[in-house]
Amino acid sequence: MTTTGMVTDLVRQIAGEHAEIVGLMGEGIDPHLYRPTTQDSARLMQADFVLYSGLKLEGQMGAALELARKQGRQIVAVTDGLPPDEIRYPSGAVGHPDPHVWHDPVLWGECARRVAMALGEYDPANATDYSRRAAEVHAECTRFHEHAAQVLGAIxxxxxxxxxxxxxxxxxxxxxxxxxxxxxxxxxxxxxxxxxxxxxxxxxxxxxxxxxxxxxxxxxxxxxxxxxxxxxxxxxxxxxxxxxxxxxxxxxxxxxxxxxxxxxxxxxxxxxxxxxxxxxxxxxxxxxxxxxxxxxxxxxxxxxx
Structure with a gap:
C-alpha cells in the first residue's frame, strides 16, 4: 500500500509485476489534510508493506501508520536515507522539515533507490529486479533534470x-x-x-x-x-x-x-x-x-x- 500519487507511481515502476499496489490518495487530494477513513485504516492493517512519503507530509496519518507498525506491518518512508543536508528546515516552521522532496527530480531519483532497497529486503528473491528498475528510474529522473535545467536556466x-x-x-x-x-x-x-x-x-x-x-x-x-x-x-x-x-x-x-x-x-x-x-x-x-x-x-x- 502507498499514500500519495507520487509515491504510488514510484513504487509501481520499481515493484512491477511482483506486487499489487494500492494507493490511498487520488487526484487532487491534499496529503497535508488527508485523514484516513475507517476503511483506509483497515486496509493498512491488511497490507503486507506500506510505503509513504515521510518528512511529516502525511501529518494526519501518523497515528494510523504507527498503529499498523505496532501490528507488525512493514512501514517505510521513501525519503528515509536522503542526505540530511539536502532536507530543508524553513525558519518559520521550527522542527518541521519541508516534505516536498519530489519537486527535485534528482532527490526523487535517490528515493527510488530507497524503495528498491526496502522491497529487496522484504522480498530478496526479486531484489535484482527492484535494483535494476530503480536504476532506470534514477537515470530517467537525471535526464529530466538536465532538460529542466536548460529550459528554466533560460528565464x-x-x-x-x-x-x-x-x-x-x-x-x-x-x-x-x-x-x-x-x-x-x-x-x-x-x-x-x-x-x-x-x-x-x-x-x-x-x-x-x-x-x-x-x-x-x-x-x-x-x-x-x-x-x-x-x-x-x-x-x-x-x-x-x-x-x-x-x-x-x-x-x-x-x-x-x-x-x-x-x-x-x-x-x-x-x-x-x-x-x-x-x-x-x-x-x-x-x-x-x-x-x-x-x-x-x-x-x-x-x-x-
Whole structure:
C-alpha cells in the first residue's frame, strides 16, 4: 500500500509485476489534510508493506501508520536515507522539515533507490529486479533534470520569481535557481494570516511581478485576496497557470504520472516567466524527437555509389 500519487507511481515502476499496489490518495487530494477513513485504516492493517512519503507530509496519518507498525506491518518512508543536508528546515516552521522532496527530480531519483532497497529486503528473491528498475528510474529522473535545467536556466534573471499559493516549491527552486514567494507556509493545515497576505502584496507591487500560480490542491481564494490587494494599489496581477504541487493529475493522463506532473510544471513556469530556451520546452517532446531521429537513422536506405 502507498499514500500519495507520487509515491504510488514510484513504487509501481520499481515493484512491477511482483506486487499489487494500492494507493490511498487520488487526484487532487491534499496529503497535508488527508485523514484516513475507517476503511483506509483497515486496509493498512491488511497490507503486507506500506510505503509513504515521510518528512511529516502525511501529518494526519501518523497515528494510523504507527498503529499498523505496532501490528507488525512493514512501514517505510521513501525519503528515509536522503542526505540530511539536502532536507530543508524553513525558519518559520521550527522542527518541521519541508516534505516536498519530489519537486527535485534528482532527490526523487535517490528515493527510488530507497524503495528498491526496502522491497529487496522484504522480498530478496526479486531484489535484482527492484535494483535494476530503480536504476532506470534514477537515470530517467537525471535526464529530466538536465532538460529542466536548460529550459528554466533560460528565464531572465529579473523574472526568476515563482509566486504560489503555499510553500511547496522550495526544492524545485533550489535546484533550478528560482526564488519562491507564497501566501502559506510548507503546510496547508493553517490558514494564511492577514500579515502574510499583505507582505506578498507588497512584494508583488514593489517588484512589479505580473503573475502568480494556483495549485490543484490548494484553495485559490487565498490568492484572490492577494490579486485584489494588488489591484487596490493599481497593480494588475494575473493567474499564470495551474501547478501540480501535492498531488498528480488524473489517472491515464500524462499529468497523472510523476514525470508528467513535473513536466507540466516546468513548461507552465517557463512560458509564464519568459524562458528564452529555443528548443522544446517539454521533456517528452525532446524524447519523441530523439526517438524519431533514431528511427530515421536506423531505417534510412544505404546510399549506393
Amino acid at each position: 531572465p534573471e529579473q523574472q526568476r520569481h515563482l509566486v504560489t499559493a503555499h510553500d511547496a516549491f522550495e526544492y524545485f527552486a533550489r535546484r533550478y535557481g528560482l526564488t519562491v514567494h507564497s501566501v502559506q507556509g510548507i503546510t496547508t493545515e493553517s490558514e494564511p494570516g492577514l500579515q502574510d497576505t499583505n507582505a506578498l502584496v507588497d512584494f508583488l507591487v514593489d517588484q512589479k511581478i505580473p503573475a502568480l500560480f494556483v495549485e490543484t490542491t490548494v484553495n485559490p481564494d487565498h490568492l484572490k485576496a492577494v490579486i485584489e490587494g494588488a489591484a487596490a494599489r493599481d497593480w494588475e496581477v494575473s493567474i499564470g497557470g495551474t501547478l501540480y504541487s501535492d498531488a498528480m493529475g488524473a489517472p491515464g493522463t500524462r499529468e497523472g504520472t510523476y514525470l508528467g506532473m513535473l513536466d507540466h510544471n516546468v513548461v507552465t513556469i517557463a512560458r509564464e516567466l519568459g524562458s528564452t530556451w529555443e528548443g522544446p520546452l517539454s521533456f517528452f517532446d525532446v524524447a519523441e524527437d530523439s526517438k524519431m531521429e533514431t528511427e530515421n537513422h536506423t531505417t534510412a536506405a544505404p546510399k549506393l555509389e
